Amino acid sequence: MSEGPTGGLRDVERDALARAVVLAARGLGGTSPNPSVGCVVLDTGGAVVGEGRTAPAGGPHAEVVALRQSGGRARGGTAVVTLEPCDHTGRTGPCSRALLEAGVARVVLATADPDPRAAGGADTLAAAGVDVVRATPDEARASLRVHESWLTAERLGRPHVTWKYAASLDGRSAAADGSSRWITSPASRADAHLLRARSDAVVVGVGTVLADDPSLTVRDLPPTGDDVADAELATRAPLRVVLDADGRTPAAAAVRRGRGAGAGECLVLTASDVGRGARGGVDLAAALALLHARGVRSVMLEGGPRLAGAFLDAGLVDRVRAYLAPALLGQGTAALVSTVTGASMDAVARLVLDDVARVGPDLRVDLLPGP
Numbered sequence: 001m002s003e004g005p006t007g008g009l010r011d012v013e014r015d016a017l018a019r020a021v022v023l024a025a026r027g028l029g030g031t032s033p034n035p036s037v038g039c040v041v042l043d044t045g046g047a048v049v050g051e052g053r054t055a056p057a058g059g060p061h062a063e064v065v066a067l068r069q070s071g072g073r074a075r076g077g078t079a080v081v082t083l084e085p086c087d088h089t090g091r092t093g094p095c096s097r098a099l100l101e102a103g104v105a106r107v108v109l110a111t112a113d114p115d116p117r118a119a120g121g122a123d124t125l126a127a128a129g130v131d132v133v134r135a136t137p138d139e140a141r142a143s144l145r146v147h148e149s150w151l152t153a154e155r156l157g158r159p160h161v162t163w164k165y166a167a168s169l170d171g172r173s174a175a176a177d178g179s180s181r182w183i184t185s186p187a188s189r190a191d192a193h194l195l196r197a198r199s200d201a202v203v204v205g206v207g208t209v210l211a212d213d214p215s216l217t218v219r220d221l222p223p224t225g226d227d228v229a230d231a232e233l234a235t236r237a238p239l240r241v242v243l244d245a246d247g248r249t250p251a252a253a254a255v256r257r258g259r260g261a262g263a264g265e266c267l268v269l270t271a272s273d274v275g276r277g278a279r280g281g282v283d284l285a286a287a288l289a290l291l292h293a294r295g296v297r298s299v300m301l302e303g304g305p306r307l308a309g310a311f312l313d314a315g316l317v318d319r320v321r322a323y324l325a326p327a328l329l330g331q332g333t334a335a336l337v338s339t340v341t342g343a344s345m346d347a348v349a350r351l352v353l354d355d356v357a358r359v360g361p362d363l364r365v366d367l368l369p370g371p
Contacts, residue, residue: 008136013108016040016048016080017135021142023053023062024082026229028146028198029236030056033295035083035150037062041070041104042078049073057295061086063095067102075103082143084113085121096121099130106131110143114154149298152318158288159200161316163301163308164192165336166323173336187360188323190222195321197221197236199300201291204255205281205307206244215254216240216302217263237264239296243282243307245271277310284314309339312349320351320367323359
């Protein structure tokens with residue numbers, strides 16, 4: 001292994017890695033159970049001669065796409081990838097072999113592959129004389145973020161769960177008369193639909209279905225500035241999942257209707273499917289295991305306070321996405337989450353701030369579980 005002159009990557013490699021992350025992000029929600037990897041190939045002079053990202057499952061991986069685009073110009077050059085090149089043969093051949101056959105002299109990788117079936121590409125390349133360079137933690141941060149869901153799923157054997165909610169500044173999810181449309185702005189709602197489009201599944205409880213009759217489709221997506229990504233996102237239709245222990249979801253519920261653009265398959269999970277959990281609802285761990293077995297690697301949780309609380313109590317929330325509107329309702333529904341913890345300050349579920357951004361007039365806050 002070797003490093004650049006500053007202890008990490010060369011400037012041109014940092015730029016290439018940033019581009020590879022953008023390419024990887026395009027595929028989120030469309031490649032599971034495989035990761036969405038980005039790759040940029042540089043020639044011997046440091047010019048970009050090929051780029052690619054992983055196709056849907058069964059299609060070519062990012063390295064193969066980028067090498068095909070670069071042709072013979074990859075020989076003696078550098079491949080920059082967001083995830084360690086795979087070293088196994090599945091529906092496609094090993095990317096490590098493809099890189100060796102292309103004559104690449106240097107490979108820069110941001111994230112190691114935790115999957116024992118596919119890992120080892122870095123060692124294979126190094127053993128063949130390729131200069132293999134690992135990005136520093138700072139350089140790899142964006143790559144780790146884009147692979148967050150897939151890495152969680154590989155390490156824990158269940159999908160990565162992002163709990164999303166919207167509230168007023170005083171923490172209310174609905175007005176005193178019960179109405180909840182619309183607390184946040186159109187910009188925030190469009191941003192939330194982008195999160196849906198990049199998720200493999202959207203999960204709610206039967207209580208939300210009975211109260212709000214949501215369709216859980218992808219629609220009204222905001223432009224990302226990437227025409228290719230926008231066109232692909234418009235075709236995304238994540239699995240729509242209802243956790244319904246006693247099978248109360250109406251046959252005519254909106255979530256059961258429609259297939260096609262923006263409307264994925266509907267899956268209602270009952271206690272007979274996955275058993276009951278501690279609160280009498282479905283066994284959440286078993287439900288996630290079932291989804292994982294179906295190839296789901298990322299879940300967007302949009303349930304109400306009781307379901308969100310059950311996920312939190314079970315330690316099954318990996319990221320919290322909050323949209324906060326600059327509004328004060330003063331009255332109305334104040335419990336955004338109902339947990340069995342938090343009875344005292346010593347038992348409060350502490351979160352770690354990960355990101356804050358302005359979305360239209362609202363504030364988008366991303367948080368991670370605390371220690």
